[in-house]
Amino acid sequence: MAADNRYEEEEVRTDDGSPITKPRPIVRLGIFLVAHSPVFSVVFSAAGVLALLLLPLLAKNTYISENALMPGSARSMLSNRDASDGSKLVKDIKNFRLNHEGQGVEVQRLIGKYMSEMVAEVYYQKFQPEGNQFHPLHFFSGPASYTLLRNVSCASYGVNVVGIIRAPRGDGKESIVLVTPYDFINGGDYEDLSLGVVSSLFSLLSRVTWLSKDIIWLVADSRYGDYRPVAAWLAEYHTPSFKVSDQLKCDELNTADNFRRAGTVAAALVLKVDGRSERFEDILSIYADASNGQMPNLDLINVVNYLAVHRQGFHVKVEKVVSLLSSSWLKIVGEIFEAVGKVAHTLNPDWKFGIPAAEYIEGSATLASSLYSQAFGIPTGPHGAFRDYQVDAITLKISPGFPPDSKARQHDFFLRGSQLLEGTIRSVNNLLEKFHQSFFLYLLTSPSKFISVGVYMIAFALLVASLPMVAASLYVDGCKALTKSTHNSAENFKSWKWLDAAKQVFALHLLGFIVTLLPYFICQVPGQHSPRNRSIMWGTTSSLLLVTFVTIPGCSPFSSRLHGTNWAILKSVTISAAFIGLCLMSIINFATAEIGALLLVPTCLLAQPIKPALRSRRVKSLLGAFCSMVLVTIGFPVIFFAITKGLVGEGLVGLSLGGEFWTWLESLWAWKSATYLYIGMVHLPCWLLCVCILFHPS
């Protein structure tokens, strides 16, 4: 170690040009860190994991950041008359459904009629439910590249009903969208309630004078999922296509040329009412995650949460990983933190960072769910479609605490639900600018607690900080080893020894890129194939490619040439690649990068050739080899997927695993999730390189 130090110092001294002067303090600090990298890497990684566990403690209470919002400062104007309007609509729809079984369009007409009675502009929009189209290069492209309708069939299409109330004080340049997903063919009783709530509100908004943003009510045809109709409507709203679609000719419902708009969308609220809650009170769940871990502005959630809790008395919750609530190790961790907090409090009464263990467990479960849904990059509801157009949107799912046929409580429910929406709309209506004051990058630990980017980034930074240190120290080691092994100084490129290793790393990343693109071509294979077959096809082609790559002499990491690259430099370049990849991913989608770092960092750090370890037969090196083998096994994406599934409770073995994995990946493509790119282009190549290092013939 001391030799390293000297070597580095020498190098730095010659850098400065004068051998006598001491290097600058920052350089000396860097050298110190690099020289003691094994210790520091362990310390930093442990600190990273600890910081992740500490996050629920560090969560702050939410607060309304934008002053203009002023939630709850105005008295609600909603009257019983409005609520009974909603009840009437629900009753009519129910009656209509009893009389006319399975006539979807008629229900839409009925809703349209109601809307136009409330002096709203009404139109119908047809859209095509689209299958999961995988196009590898559509990631990250803006919404402009939305695929246009191709082969339109009249057999299946959905119809959205849209009503617009023009604001008496507005200039038609801004709007607020309310969405109620509704299945017109077989919608349940609870779904009717969401229509009732919004129609009560709509009846009020058609009369009020304070409105300065137009209100759009979109009744989305949720026969083909909640997300698709909303996305189709938004696409038409923002990027009108001027070609006459064949779809318009399909039906009696004339939808041509009457698509109306109402300015930029300031915010959107999706309201869903589903199944009865287990408690007596009504439960409001807030869903906010859009694609690739994007979140709406925190102020929107704050406003809804504030109004729901302090004005309407809803029980507000956000998603949790339920299995964590009963986990014993988390309880122990929570108790330890609680004890530490108490001790700290006795030492200095100003230190108040301890929270009760139960609260800690709740927070961790919510945080885990938040991380999990952000990491998948799949939106948790139709609000995700809005985020693609930079509109802040959330889904409010209300589970009423009464059976659907209880008339009295239904009226009360309509009143409270629409008062909540009214308050939120009133707040958004006050806004002069887009939502910008509060956070966009945060994780929720409860509806009223959040962790901002500045805090959660620390955990990630600590975790990956060891990578560049270890890379530098390995690089120095490797260079020295190479200089020793090649004595001919003329052929010795002093500074370019990493080129060979870089070539190998590049080759495997290229392989990863090709493997990432392969599913696109597999999807093009004619004929119907089950997901399992497709995954088998993918697996075989990928392994064939890997074999060909390995046999190409130049780029194979297994080639043991006489003066071939030694593994230290290969590992150094691998770690650098992993570091760059993880840092990039942390900007695109933090949660993916965090989970990826938890897997990749230990794997990369511990990877060492097992041959010498087996030869030496020392316990320490054997243990290290065993650990790295285990980590590499877990690190393979399919196995990690199986393990996570197993933890959730669905045990999967054998070929069905491949099918499941394929289906899961398909969902990632459908949502343009960058997680897929991360797995294919960062995780898989680095994992392969770690395997190469493990079996390096050194």
Next chain:
Amino acid sequence: MKEKKKDDGEMAEELEKNSYRFWIWSIASMIFRFCIILFPENINLSSRPELSTPLTSLCRLAEGYWLKQASMSPYSGSMYHGSPLLLSLLGPLTVHGIEGQWNHHLCSLVFVVSDILSAVLLRATGQQLEKAYRLNLRRLGLLKASRDRGILPCGDIAALVYLWNPFTILSCVGLSTSPIENLAVIVSLYGAVTRRVPLAAFGLIMATHLSLYPATLVIPLIFLLGYGLDAPPRKLFLQTRDREGEPGQDKLTRTTQLPFLWKTVLHFVFWVLVWSIYVLVLCSLSLKQYGGLEEMFKRTYGFILNIEDLSPNIGVFWYFFAEAFDFSRNYFLIVFQIYMFLSILLPLARRLKHRPCFIAFVYLAFSSILKSYPSVGDAALYLSLWALFVNELTDMKHSFFIFCGYIGFSLLSPVMHNLWIWRGTGNANFYYANAMGYACFQFMFVEESVSAMLNHDQALKKATAEMTKN
């Protein structure tokens, strides 16, 4: 003697093999480019700010051509800011279109051809430099015939670095005119290295006409023509001559102690004048109805020097001038433009005057950092020029670190742009921070290259001193 012949035979074989491989790789790069060009719908590269600047965007050129066809000034509306000659050359290729969408395949073909031409010229330049390097080492007595093989074919390497650099490929298929600007620069260097004075002057004038900044190349070109190719400092040759002191070496000494060739330089200046008058006449002819040369100067060079367009790019000026107060704008403009000339060009020219080609690399690198509208095409040019000096720069420090930095920041750039423009969760600071980091690494790269070159000269000096002692 026999052995030497055998060596020569082997070397010739190796050379042939090398050139064979070179051509395979260059054809492969061409095919790769065509493949990307044929799948353009997926990747809307031409709208990337990293690739097409207001000066190099082909879409803007098409717009300018359309304006000109409609008998309006191509410069009206602040859309087009390039050369009127380029407009006449590339403009007609942009109009052949189907269904209102202009066909870019013809233009892409032009860019691919110009890339290949650049690579071939770079290779020829590199071969000359390699020959000179070998000759100089022999003269200093540092090179034995048997160790010849340690010298890398820098021409091939530079050409392949140019062809396979992702930056070059992206700017070639991304419909920006930088391949043509790069070609002009490389033509001028090639002309000077092979002492084709009119060609060098033509390249210089065309490059200056297209993007202004290559005007700084006049210094290295004059050195190249005046003093000859890159060589170790002249003092070293004097030392060796003192040591040897043989009468047979007289001829050699005379050639090593080349005087400044005023005649060639004057010849060069004459041709520069001829070509510039020629280009100006052509421009004035093509812009006769639209305000003439004055309009052109205002709309092209004025646009470059004034930094009028503040749309984001990978340079460091747009953000600064978007933030600067209007009354201090002129002051900063003057300071920044003069900074480049005074503090970078002249000292370097003095310090490195024995290595004119290297000066050209350093100037191009600096101008690509401090230019008003840089794109990755500029980086592609200086990186491949850098590869001409692989033999001298083997000891470059921190090469791996700089390499990682380049990769990291060039991947980060689209991510930051996406965060700012599409997602709205980032802001301009994110993208600008990325641009600053990128500029920082470019600076580091140039600095390390220059210090490695100076160290190389030092090492040569030490080696010759040791030889003299022995």
